[in-house]
Amino acid sequence: MEWFEDEALWADFTDVLFSAERAAEAETRAASSPLLRVAPGTRVLDLGCGPGTYTVPLARRGAEVTGVDLSAALLDRASTAASEAGTEVRLVRADMREFAEADRFDLVISMYTSFGLFDDHEENMRVLRNARTCLAPGGRLLIDLYGKEVMARDGARPKILDVEGGTLIVRGTVLDDWTRFRDDFYLVRDGRVRQASIVHHLYSAVELKRMLAEAGFTGVECFGGFDAEPYDHRARRLIVRGVRA
Ligand SMILES: C[S@@+](CC[C@H](N)C(=O)[O-])C[C@H]1O[C@@H](n2cnc3c(N)ncnc32)[C@H](O)[C@@H]1O
The missing domain is CATH 3.40.50.150 (Vaccinia Virus protein VP39)
Structure with missing residues (x-):
């Protein structure tokens, strides 16, 4: 999948x-x-x-x-x-x-x-x-x-965000010589950590x-x-x- x-x-x-x-x-x-x-x-x-x-x-x-x-x-x-x-x-x-x-x-x-x-x-x-x-x-x-230029300028610094009832940590990683990008999400809520990743091309x-x-x-x-x-x-x-x- x-x-x-x-x-x-x-x-x-x-x-x-x-x-x-x-x-x-x-x-x-x-x-x-x-x-x-x-x-x-x-x-x-x-x-x-x-x-x-x-x-x-x-x-x-x-x-x-x-x-x-x-x-x-x-x-x-x-x-x-x-x-x-x-x-x-x-x-x-x-x-x-x-x-x-x-x-x-x-x-x-x-x-x-x-x-x-x-x-x-x-x-x-x-x-x-x-x-x-x-x-x-x-x-x-x-x-x-x-865009790739925006990403390069702003950097892929980890972010910690307050969300309803919990905390979200987002960490971005540049992949394959700036071809693609992965966002890893960690949602801490109700004493549980849920993890997911999104990968997309970086144009x-x-x-x-x-x-x-x-x-x-x-x-x-x-x-x-x-x-x-x-x-x-x-x-x-x-x-x-x-x-x-
Ligand atoms: C980052 S979300 C953006 C959703 C919406 N455009 C917005 O502005 O909130 C990407 C969306 O693409 C849909 N998606 C991913 N792969 C798809 C595919 N192969 N065909 C159709 N939709 C797809 C996801 O289900 C999701 O709703």
Whole structure:
């Protein structure tokens, strides 16, 4: 089993990875980010939608959103979040390496490092090609992740965080000559320690731009945050956007 197929990981760490703060941040970004602007009826595909962190706020702004995820438990949470927000979303349990509905969407998003999860480079390329297939001509792909340059600048220092009822320790390790990154989580709660690890590719802006170009995207550009800031020494995220010609 690959780490992202482990439902227990998402169940154990759900309130840490998908905190109320992150949900509020997504709501603010959906309302104000020029990169996430949607008009009523914009057809959005949220790849690796998780508990609907962006699916639901974008639907609340009038977009027709489809969320795709492998985790049944997270899709249940997304469904509940949509009902509570009084909005409708379409949720599909599928592997992003397989999901491809041709010409169906105006915007495909991949948020919070939901891209680059597969060890095999070709499988990550397949996700990009599927995203291109899913887009109607002129549609856009937006990927938000933790860039290699940001990681190199900020360092992978261990973090100790207070979480509800316990403490979370996160230790990051750079792997394979800065190709991949592993986050080890240790959650101390109720006298127990639960451990989980997440491994993903670590892309520089240049690497990711090349990959989008290879998958057939044009007008590929990078941003350093959701206000469409440049990807420079102040960047907090690596956001790359490409257009399906
Ligand atoms: C870091 S979480 C981000 C979730 C969400 N985008 C957010 O912003 O909160 C990554 C998500 O990708 C999903 N995922 C992992 N592997 C997947 C796969 N092969 N196909 C579809 N979804 C997958 C996980 O279940 C998880 O919900």
